Structures are given as C-alpha cells and as structure tokens.
Amino acid sequence: MAGLPQQVRQMGVWSATAVVTGEAISLGIFLTPAGMVRSLASPLLLAAVWCGMALMTLAGAFCFTELAIRNPYDGGEYLYLRRGFGRNVAFLYGWMAAIVMYPGVSAALCVGLTPYLQTLLPLSPAAARLVPAILILAFGALNYFGTRLSSGVMSTLNWIKVPLLVGLVGWALASPHASLANLSSAQRPAGADPLAGAIAGAAVSAFFCFGGWWEAGKIAGQVRNPERTLPIAFTGGVLVVTALYLLLSLAFVAVVPSAQITSDAGFVAQFGAALFGPAGGSVLSVCVLICVLGGLMVLNMAVPRVTFALAREEAETGPLAVFARLHPRFGTPANAVLLQTAMALLILFLGAFDRILAFIIFSAVVFLALTAATLFRAITPVRRWWYPVAPVFFVLCSAALAFMLLMHQPVPAMAGAAIVLAGLPVRALLLRAGKNRPSASPALEPET
DSSP states (O other), X not given: OTTSOOOOOOBOHHHXXXXXXXXXXXXXXXXXXXXXXXXXXXXXXXXXXXXXXXXXXXXXXXXXXXXXXXXXXXXXXXXXXHHHHOHHHHHHHHIIIIIIIHHHHHHHHHHHHHHHHHTTSOOOHHHHHHHHHHHHHHHHHHHHSOHHHHHHHHHHHHHHHHHHHHHHHHHHHHSTTOOTHHHHOOSOOTTOOOHHHHHHHHHHHHXXXXXXXXXXXGBGGGBSSHHHHHHIIIIIHHHHHHHHHHHHHHHHHHHSOGGGOOOHHHHHHHHHHHHHGGGHHHHHHHHHHHHHHHHHHHHHHHHHHHHHHHHHHHBSSSGGGGGGOOOTTXXXXXXXXXXXXXXXXXXXXXXXXXXXXXXXXXXXXXXXXXXXXXXXXXXXXXXXXXXXXXXXXXXXXXXXXXXXXXXXXXXHHHHHHHHHHTHHHHHHHHHHHSOBOOOOOOOSSXXX
C-alpha cells in the first residue's frame, strides 16, 4: 500500500497460532460446560455439540485463512468487509468492534478475573476494585511499547495453557474421583430440558466458548510469510482448541456427574475440590488466570489493528487520521492502543460491560457471516478444495445462531443492531470534519 505506514512482520507460526488458541481458550471453558451439561443431561450429546461446533469453526477457519492470505495486512474483518461490501458496512463493523464490543469484552474479562486473583492474593475490597483497571492499563502498556514484546508475552501465556490444561485432563481422568460410568450414559434422565431447546442453548454456548479464533486475521500485517503461517495458525489453532474443549468437558463430567452440578461457579469449586482437596480453589484459580490473561493479551493486541486499519482507509486528515499513525520508535499503532485502553476503562467505570456484551452478540454473529460471504464477491475466484462448501456451511450455521439469539433475546438483539447502525451518522460527521479518501474498488485482492 504505497504511501501508507508499514509495519514490520515479526510474528511466526507459534505466535500466530497462539493468537487463535489464546482468545478462544479463556474463562468460558471453565464456566460454559456446566450449563451445557445441565441442559443436555447427556455426555454423548455434549460431545456431539462440541464436535458440531468444531466443524462450523473449522469451516470458518478455512474462509478466514483465505481472506487473510489475500489481504495480509492488519485489520481483519474490517478490511475484508470493506473490499467485499463497501466502506459503510466495514465502518459499522469497525465502530462496533473498536469502540463498543471489544473494550466491553476486555472490561468484562478483567472483572471476571478478579475473584480468582483474590483466592491467591490477600486483597482488600478496595484493592480488588482496582484490579480490573490495573490489568487494562498493564495490557495497554505492553501493546504500546512494541509488537515483539507483546507477542512474546502473548505466546508464552497462551502456550503455557495448553500443557496446563492437558495436565489437568490427565490428572482428572487418573483421579479416583473420575468414573467412566459418568461418560457412558446415553439416556437422558426424566425431567431434562426439552431436547431441541437444550441443543440450541448448548450450541450458542459452545459457539461463544470458541469465540475469538478469527482474531489472527486482525494481526496479519505482523505475520511473517503469511501464505504459509496463516493456514497453520487458523487450522492448527482450531484443532488444538477443539481437542482441549472436548477432553476437558469430558474430564469435568467424569469427575462431577451432571446430576450434581448446581451452578457454573459451584461446578468449578466442586471440580477443584474433588481433584485437589482444600487446595482445589487455588489450583483452578491459577488455571483460570493463565487462560484469561492469555486471552486478554490477544484481545489487546488485535483490536487496535482494526482501529488502525479503519483510520488508515477512511481519512487522510481530520479526527480519524490520528489513529492511522505508527509510533516512530516502537512501530505500534500507539494511538489506537490508547483509544482501546481508554474505552475499556470508561466502560469499566460506567459498569456497562455486561449490557454491552448482551447487546452486541447478535450483531457480532451477523458480521462473521458477512465476512465469510465476501469470498463469493472475490474478483479472483477461490480455488480451494473446500470451496464453496465451507463458506456456505459457515454462513448457514451463523444465520441459525443469529436466529436463535433473535428469538430468545429480541430486545438486546435489536438494541445492539441500533448501536451498530448509529455508526453511520458518526461516520458522516467524522468524514465531514476531515478529508474523505478516494473511493476504492471493493476487490478482495491486496491493494498496491
């Protein structure tokens, strides 16, 4: 991209794969299975839902790999949507992701992490209230001062969690508290939730537990040899996540039968106590801390690249242009990092992160489907063995999930759509204040 600031490609296969696994393997894997098990009331159905969601995720990974290879620059979905469906659709995604959704996710994860940290450290109530803000500032600082530093920390955290969780599974299955009889029951007990509703609810939970595997596309501009690295990162990362989720969920059920699960938090406490006795809470807290910190590192690395790409493509002058600058010494999108950090702190201060997540989930699923659908608008045809089955399957599955969310939570879904659409007048005001860039072709191939 002539005339635009360029970034040094510093991330290899391990770092890029850690982005895929890091965001997906977070707090959800410790809390989501409890609700899924209670609702499905069958280990075989639980495994089937995980495998079905893995197929959908793998189909999406094929699509996002192709898009990232064709567009090996920072920005991810924003860049793909801009070239597939035009600037307005892309801006709506960027507005939602960079200003609303991801700062809310970051704030929510930091708040959710605090109780686990309190089990390990003697924090006063006043100190505990400061923990989320301190975490947000710390991650912002890491990403401000350099990609090499932040990617090193991110890779370390996210690759530690893999052997950690594998060890947890092995310990659980070898434990005298584990019983294979808990895994062999195929009959759902009387009084279980209606099957269709249970499967639908579990599918939504599994989808959001997998959520974040697409983040590698946002940092494609940092990746060395993207034609080789990105396919390994997306596909390998999804397969690692699938294996861990399936094994860990079955280990949970082997130790704590579904009939004994009372709540998500209680389930974690039951599992930890069964495996490690009185120290169970501390051991599980360490696991949760490592998983969530790795996910937060990915989030805070990836999202500023969306803001950077949006500003770079939208304006040469005006309010947006400040976010299109790289730091002259560190080579990072420093102003975009500051915006992400400030928005997360603001949402944390307002206590609005739970509401934001409820409102934006529906729109996020719609944007994922639209992103995969941009492959059908490529000027150069896609010639892969999985095309067009993978994008069709992914779009249909995403549409089904969006429909389920709309039916079960119509008010938050519509409120979220309104928040997203509010980006259109915001874009008009921003462009009026600056100089609009010349209109570009919506082709999916890289610009030169």
